[in-house]
Amino acid sequence: MIEDLKLFSRLAGMTAPTDPAPSAVKSRLLDLMVALGTAHWQDYAATAAQHGLTSVQARLLAQVTAPVPMRGLAEQLGCDASNVTGIVDRLQARGLVVRESDERDRRVKNVVATDEGLATIQRIRAEMQATHTALDALTEDERVTLYALLERLRPGLENRD
Amino acid sequence: MIEDLKLFSRLAGMTAPTDPAPSAVKSRLLDLMVALGTAHWQDYAATAAQHGLTSVQARLLAQVTAPVPMRGLAEQLGCDASNVTGIVDRLQARGLVVRESDERDRRVKNVVATDEGLATIQRIRAEMQATHTALDALTEDERVTLYALLERLRPGLENRD
DNA sequence: TATTGTTATACTCTATAACTATA
DNA sequence: TATAGTTATAGAGTATAACAATA
Numbered sequence: 001m002i003e004d005l006k007l008f009s010r011l012a013g014m015t016a017p018t019d020p021a022p023s024a025v026k027s028r029l030l031d032l033m034v035a036l037g038t039a040h041w042q043d044y045a046a047t048a049a050q051h052g053l054t055s056v057q058a059r060l061l062a063q064v065t066a067p068v069p070m071r072g073l074a075e076q077l078g079c080d081a082s083n084v085t086g087i088v089d090r091l092q093a094r095g096l097v098v099r100e101s102d103e104r105d106r107r108v109k110n111v112v113a114t115d116e117g118l119a120t121i122q123r124i125r126a127e128m129q130a131t132h133t134a135l136d137a138l139t140e141d142e143r144v145t146l147y148a149l150l151e152r153l154r155p156g157l158e159n160r161d
Numbered sequence: 162m163i164e165d166l167k168l169f170s171r172l173a174g175m176t177a178p179t180d181p182a183p184s185a186v187k188s189r190l191l192d193l194m195v196a197l198g199t200a201h202w203q204d205y206a207a208t209a210a211q212h213g214l215t216s217v218q219a220r221l222l223a224q225v226t227a228p229v230p231m232r233g234l235a236e237q238l239g240c241d242a243s244n245v246t247g248i249v250d251r252l253q254a255r256g257l258v259v260r261e262s263d264e265r266d267r268r269v270k271n272v273v274a275t276d277e278g279l280a281t282i283q284r285i286r287a288e289m290q291a292t293h294t295a296l297d298a299l300t301e302d303e304r305v306t307l308y309a310l311l312e313r314l315r316p317g318l319e320n321r322d
Numbered sequence: 323t324a325t326t327g328t329t330a331t332a333c334t335c336t337a338t339a340a341c342t343a344t345a
Numbered sequence: 346t347a348t349a350g351t352t353a354t355a356g357a358g359t360a361t362a363a364c365a366a367t368a
Contacts, residue, residue, distance in 0.1 A: 025304045026296050032311050033292065037201045038220070039318040040194060042239055054336095056358065059199070070327060078203050080360055085328055087358080107326040107367045131194065134317030135187050142310060143186045149299065149307045150193050156295030157200040215334065215359095231350060241337055246351055248335080268344045268349040 043130035050127065051120055052094075060087055060111075061121045064097055067110035096120060204291035211288065212281055213255075221248055221272075222282045225258055228271035257281060 041055070048058035056077065063076050070088065074081040088111055091097045096117035102108035113121070135143065202216070209219035217238065224237050231249065235242040249272055252258045257278035263269035274282070296304065 025301060025308060026293075029296060029304050029308050029311075030286070030289070030292060032308060032315070033201060034205065036311055036314060036318055037198050037205070039315075040198045041202055043318065044195065044198070054357065071325085079358080081327070082329080082361085083359060090357085105326085105368070109327070125191070128191070130318050130320065131191060132187075133320070134314040135190060137313055137317050138310065140186060142313075143190050145306065146310045147186065147190045147193060149303060149310070150190075150197055152298055152303075153197060153295040154193070154200075156298050157197055157204065157291050159291065159294070217335065232348085240335080242350070243338080243352080244336060251334085263349095266345075266349080270350070 040131055043128050044124075047124050047128045051124060053120070053124070057087060057091055058121065058124055060084075061091060061096060061113060061117055062125075064111050064113045065118065065121075067100060067112040069102070069108045069110055071108075073111060091117070201292055204289050205285075208285050208289045212285060214281070214285070218248060218252055219282065219285055221245075222252060222257060222274060222278055223286075225272050225274045226279065226282075228261060228273040230263070230269045230271055232269075234272060252278070 044058070045055040048055050051058075053061070056079075060073055060077060063073065068076070070084045071081055073088075074084045077084070077087075088097060088099065092099065095114055097111050097113050100110045100112060102110055138146065205219070206216040209216050212219075214222070217240075221234055221238060224234065229237070231245045232242055234249070235245045238245070238248075249258060249260065253260065256275055258272050258274050261271045261273060263271055299307065
């Protein structure tokens with residue numbers, strides 16, 4: 001199967017000894033990541049929409065399996081803290097999360113998913129059809145290889161300035 | 162280097178012969194893709210923001226290297242046609258795109274990037290620092306392998322309903 | 323004083339529906 | 346009639362600035 005990957009690499013035309021530009025691989029890989037990232041994101045948003053949620057609401061919901069302060073949610077979502085108020089308001093109005101006052105610091109409010117909230121986020125995760133179809137196109141060994149490569153991409157990609 | 166990947170797969174704990182659940186790989190890979198997709202998307206949005214553009218404006222700009230009708234842009238962006246009017250309005254007000262009336266069908270308006278628009282989208286592409294840093298963590302051979310795997314993910318991921 | 327959460331404001335993106343000008 | 350683009354509207358996400366309660 002590893003041999004298959006070698007063959008695939010050759011077929012992709014990326015390792016041709018006549019290729020003069022070594023950065024061409026990185027350049028094409030970047031374009032591919034943009035394209036797949038967009039498609040994957042649209043799959044996520046569309047699946048969340050089937051449950052009446054926006055993509056940001058789904059992301060927040062996925063991060064409150066344990067209690068998280070509003071401020072922490074803002075950091076995790078990469079948005080200003082003032083936005084979290086409204087997002088949590090709408091999720092709370094639908095009974096998917098609750099706000100709990102922190103006993104040790106009464107300024108803090110912790111957000112945590114209800115049982116229905118947990119069930120919803122699990123369903124969304126299971127119903128991302130395009131992503132599941134894409135992953136099913138790979139063999140188990142190929143998925144392992146892909147996982148290892150992506151795991152190495154993680155540190156550089158997640159280090160925020 | 163392929164041997165390194167095998168080692169990596171082992172270290173990731175995904176191929177342990179005692180693993181009873183074959184779907185565990187797919188499940189963890191899905192979570193990883195969500196995490197990396199989000200990080201990559203934030204990198205894209207942040208880089209576009211450095212040029213005063215939203216992520217949608219940057220995406221539209223990247224798609225008008227050749228003239229495209231408003232209707233076609235709506236399909237490519239996956240949004241309603243009515244939204245494209247405003248997005249193009251704002252890009253046009255900044256001199257990054259122009260509208261050209263189609264001569265064969267006077268209902269149609271084709272959008273095309275100006276020289277400044279082309280330069281802007283190329284800069285954004287080059288300045289996605291987190292993504293570049295992530296890709297630099299891989300060897301050239303590993304990038305080739307990753308490219309081949311992602312290319313196989315593409316059909317499933319991009320097939321819209 | 324500093325921090326947490328909230329409110330007020332303005333801008334952008336989004337879908338829906340109705341309109342116009344072409345075909 | 347059907348289609349391309351636009352406008353009007355309402356809801357949601359976003360950042361900025363200012364505020365109350367608490368530390």
